[in-house]
Amino acid sequence: xxxxxxxxxxxxxxxxxxxxxxxxxxxxxxxxxxxxxxxxxxxxxxxxxxxxxxxxxxxxxxxxxxxxxxxxxxxxxxxxxxxxxxxxxxxxxxxxxxxxxxxxxxxxxxxxxxxxxxxxxxxxxxxxxxxxxxxxxxxxxxxxxxxxxxxxxxxxxxxxxxxxxxxxxxxxxxxxxxxxxxxxxxxxxxxxxxxxxxxxxxxxxxxxxxxxxxxxxxxxxxxxxxxxxxxxxxxxxxxxxxxxxxxxxxxxxxxxxxxxxxxxxxxxxxxxxxxxxxxxxxxxxxxxxxxxxxxxxxxxxxxxxxxxxxxxxxxxxxxxxxxxxxxxxxxxxxxxxxxxxxxxxxxxxxxxxxxxxxxxxxxxxxxxxxxxxxxx
Amino acid sequence: xxxxxxxxxxxxxxxxxxxxxxxxxxxxxxxxxxxxxxxxxxxxxxxxxxxxxxxxxxxxxxxxxxxxxxxxxxxxxxxxxxxxxxxxxxxxxxxxxxxxxxxxxxxxxxxxxxxxxxxxxxxxxxxxxxxxxxxxxxxxxxxxxxxxxxxxxxxxxxxxxxxxxxxxxxxxxxxxxxxxxxxxxxxxxxxxxxxxxxxxxxxxxxxxxxxxxxxxxxxxxxxxxxxxxxxxxxxxxxxxxxxxxxxxxxxxxxxxxxxxxxxxxxxxxxxxxxxxxxxxxxxxxxxxxxxxxxxxxxxxxxxxxxxxxxxxxxxxxxxxxxxxxxxxxxxxxxxxxxxxxxxxxxxxxxxxxxxxxxxxxxxxxxxxxxxxxxxxxxxxxxxxxxxx
Ligand SMILES: Nc1ncnc2c1ncn2[C@@H]1O[C@H](COP(=O)(O)OP(=O)(O)O)[C@@H](O)[C@H]1O
Ligand SMILES: Nc1ncnc2c1ncn2[C@@H]1O[C@H](COP(=O)(O)OP(=O)(O)O)[C@@H](O)[C@H]1O
Ligand code: SF4
Ligand code: SF4
Ligand SMILES: [Mg+2]
Ligand SMILES: [Mg+2]
Numbered sequence: 001x002x003x004x005x006x007x008x009x010x011x012x013x014x015x016x017x018x019x020x021x022x023x024x025x026x027x028x029x030x031x032x033x034x035x036x037x038x039x040x041x042x043x044x045x046x047x048x049x050x051x052x053x054x055x056x057x058x059x060x061x062x063x064x065x066x067x068x069x070x071x072x073x074x075x076x077x078x079x080x081x082x083x084x085x086x087x088x089x090x091x092x093x094x095x096x097x098x099x100x101x102x103x104x105x106x107x108x109x110x111x112x113x114x115x116x117x118x119x120x121x122x123x124x125x126x127x128x129x130x131x132x133x134x135x136x137x138x139x140x141x142x143x144x145x146x147x148x149x150x151x152x153x154x155x156x157x158x159x160x161x162x163x164x165x166x167x168x169x170x171x172x173x174x175x176x177x178x179x180x181x182x183x184x185x186x187x188x189x190x191x192x193x194x195x196x197x198x199x200x201x202x203x204x205x206x207x208x209x210x211x212x213x214x215x216x217x218x219x220x221x222x223x224x225x226x227x228x229x230x231x232x233x234x235x236x237x238x239x240x241x242x243x244x245x246x247x248x249x250x251x252x253x254x255x256x257x258x259x260x261x262x263x264x265x266x267x268x269x270x271x272x273x274x275x276x277x278x279x280x281x282x283x284x285x286x287x288x289x290x291x292x293x294x295x296x297x298x299x300x301x302x303x304x305x306x307x308x309x310x311x312x313x314x315x316x317x318x319x320x321x322x323x324x325x326x327x328x329x330x331x332x333x334x335x336x337x338x339x340x341x342x343x344x345x346x347x348x349x350x351x352x353x354x355x356x357x358x359x360x361x362x363x364x365x366x367x368x369x370x371x372x373x374x375x376x
Numbered sequence: 377x378x379x380x381x382x383x384x385x386x387x388x389x390x391x392x393x394x395x396x397x398x399x400x401x402x403x404x405x406x407x408x409x410x411x412x413x414x415x416x417x418x419x420x421x422x423x424x425x426x427x428x429x430x431x432x433x434x435x436x437x438x439x440x441x442x443x444x445x446x447x448x449x450x451x452x453x454x455x456x457x458x459x460x461x462x463x464x465x466x467x468x469x470x471x472x473x474x475x476x477x478x479x480x481x482x483x484x485x486x487x488x489x490x491x492x493x494x495x496x497x498x499x500x501x502x503x504x505x506x507x508x509x510x511x512x513x514x515x516x517x518x519x520x521x522x523x524x525x526x527x528x529x530x531x532x533x534x535x536x537x538x539x540x541x542x543x544x545x546x547x548x549x550x551x552x553x554x555x556x557x558x559x560x561x562x563x564x565x566x567x568x569x570x571x572x573x574x575x576x577x578x579x580x581x582x583x584x585x586x587x588x589x590x591x592x593x594x595x596x597x598x599x600x601x602x603x604x605x606x607x608x609x610x611x612x613x614x615x616x617x618x619x620x621x622x623x624x625x626x627x628x629x630x631x632x633x634x635x636x637x638x639x640x641x642x643x644x645x646x647x648x649x650x651x652x653x654x655x656x657x658x659x660x661x662x663x664x665x666x667x668x669x670x671x672x673x674x675x676x677x678x679x680x681x682x683x684x685x686x687x688x689x690x691x692x693x694x695x696x697x698x699x700x701x702x703x704x705x706x707x708x709x710x711x712x713x714x715x716x717x718x719x720x721x722x723x724x725x726x727x728x729x730x731x732x733x734x735x736x737x738x739x740x741x742x743x744x745x746x747x748x749x750x751x752x753x754x755x756x757x758x759x760x761x762x763x764x
Pocket of ligand 1: 040041
């Protein structure tokens with residue numbers, strides 16, 4: 001495990017024997033395809049743990065199942081297999097339990113335009129969240145707390161923002177308001193599903209720096225979902241690489257990105273634009289990607305689901321599913337690691353506490369949005 | 377407009393010495409202005425644009441949203457629609473080597489039709505918006521080819537369509553498919569193939585890969601570069617992703633508030649961006665292979681084109697501004713390896729804005745501290761690529 005000493009200044013939290021705040025184990029989410037009879041294996045065996053003061057990234061191409069995991073963590077979908085644990089205990093569903101859960105686990109949406117009510121002033125948007133969760137009552141206390149929240153997300157002086165509408169703010173400012181709202185009830189976990197993908201590049205870093213500061217100063221556990229692996233390297237302590245519903249590689253962010261083991265992780269990294277490979281640098285990238293199509297997740301795979309796209313596939317890859325090969329705090333689900341002396345095979349994870357839910361996940365129509373509004 | 381004349385007079389000598397002598401201009405844009413006539417007033421989305429695009433080269437155009445990138449790209453091919461109007465300037469197309477250039481800005485719609493597809497074609501971000509949903513792919517190709525290259529027979533047009541599709545990795549039996557039967561990435565590649573149907577010399581690409589995944593993006597970019605090598609067309613490529621442009625462009629134009637604020641080679645913009653806005657943009661993308669350092673992005677918001685500051689449009693966000701910046705518009709001046717519009721950069725001291733001390737930016741929104749990249753820091757060694 002490499003420790004960062006650079007300006008990213010991330011302490012690698014020592015969590016070996018700490019219980020994660022939030023965890024999914026062997027998660028399976030099989031959904032009914034819209035209108036069809038086929039089952040979509042959106043998530044097909046994924047484990048992930050979020051620890052206080054730590055940023056965990058989940059990266060992978062679109063359709064790999066990242067948002068589905070976020071939806072399980074925010075109780076929109078019930079797992080069809082595997083378990084969801086909060087403080088080590090299985091999560092309970094139902095109105096009361098969920099309300100308590102949401103005061104600790106908050107989701108930040110990708111689109112700050114859609115997630116804020118354009119007709120309401122900032123003071124109302126934040127004040128409402130405070131009242132609903134009974135964090136503050138009475139106009140004075142609420143206003144003081146609203147200003148405090150604005151300060152937390154660097155919208156200062158807060159007085160110049162309270163009377164504004166989301167529509168007269170920039171995308172970055174709106175995303176900060178959305179973050180401020182999620183912080184209203186002092187949550188322990190922030191789930192950020194591509195929080196900067198709708199923002200201009202020039203202001204993305206500001207939002208990432210804000211998340212970084214919040215986890216440092218408030219010991220938040222953050223799940224950072226992105227398809228931008230460079231931003232995951234910048235922000236996260238740990239990174240999980242997802243492909244076709246499975247986490248195919250995980251470990252210390254710097255370690256995984258500097259020295260990727262799984263062929264998919266390698267493809268993802270070599271495909272990402274890198275300014276250091278500028279034209280004329282002599283390091284121009286020459287990647288031959290013959291197939292970039294996502295897998296069909298309506299069929300069950302006997303072998304490795306990356307096999308059809310894998311440039312180094314072995315004969316057994318199409319017939320035998322690779323187990324996790326582990327080395328220290330990182331792991332890769334690839335047969336190629338079998339011969340790597342620093343990696344050793346794990347015994348298949350004990351299929352921990354299955355939730356015993358039905359065959360299909362709760363349809364999204366029942367609970368599409370998790371926000372303060374849904375907890376009223 | 378002294379600056380424009382200056383730029384014009386030196387243009388023919390502007391090529392930096394290391395460049396091959398065979399560099400020939402294809403499109404020369406001079407003082408181009410494009411306005412949108414709206415109820416709120418005239419929005420000048422492109423203001424006094426001067427640049428030269430050479431044969432077979434890639435010109436990258438970067439900037440944040442609403443900076444005028446798409447407007448400029450469309451104007452390069454006179455492809456803009458009302459309410460956009462070209463209100464000043466010229467777009468000289470040297471469509472044949474040695475022959476006189478035509479000024480696209482002076483042509484009527486009918487006259488322009490002769491150059492579309494054959495000399496200049498465009499690829500947009502949304503393939504579905506450009507492909508005809510009720511027409512098989514093959515017919516869309518043959519229609520375009522037969523309309524613009526009357527000498528080509530039907531069979532030959534179809535053969536050409538099949539060949540073009542194969543060049544972007546789409547099997548030729550897909551000629552019979554409707555656009556919606558293709559995946560998003562395939563649609564985008566089909567559109568690129570279609571743009572090449574009449575062997576244009578210039579392909580305008582407006583964020584052609586923004587909607588696809590990074591792996592797909594790489595596949596498409598590799599194919600574009602390969603096609604370009606084989607067919608020799610030039611590309612003007614618009615994206616907000618400066619990292620991507622650094623990888624593919626011979627020349628990059630940085631837009632801010634409807635103006636070009638810096639033009640330079642990929643190397644120049646990577647090693648020593650001169651305009652504080654370009655410096656900010658370079659700071660906005662976390663590195664993939666270099667050491668991670670704390671970045672700051674660019675606090676503040678882009679300017680309102682209907683209410684631009686009197687001086688430099690970047691002044692309200694600029695950490696290096698000086699008194700002059702609020703009142704005087706900095707002209708785009710020729711400097712070695714490019715052009716830059718900043719009071720701190722002069723032909724005598726082109727790197728004036730690189731070492732300049734940063735102040736606190738005026739706008740505090742989202743400011744997590746503004747750290748300045750010094751030239752030495754920028755010129756650090758490039759780590760050996762380890763992509764397998
Ligand atoms: N409600 C749903 N019904 C059916 N399929 C779904 C539903 N939600 C997501 N999926 C499918 O599950 C897979 C994973 O989707 P998602 O979690 O959104 O991926 P990501 O966020 O990584 O892009 C995709 O194939 C997607 O089409
Ligand atoms: N059809 C239109 N009518 C009025 N204004 C427009 C129109 N299209 C673009 N604009 C304005 O022109 C400016 C530049 O837009 P655009 O060229 O699309 O920028 P970019 O491609 O860099 O995002 C923006 O301020 C935008 O609001
Ligand atoms: S298990 Fe086989 S197919 Fe899968 S990534 Fe490894 S080498 Fe490739
Ligand atoms: S130093 Fe002045 S002229 Fe240069 S970019 Fe900043 S504000 Fe503009
Ligand atoms: Mg998603
Ligand atoms: Mg655009």
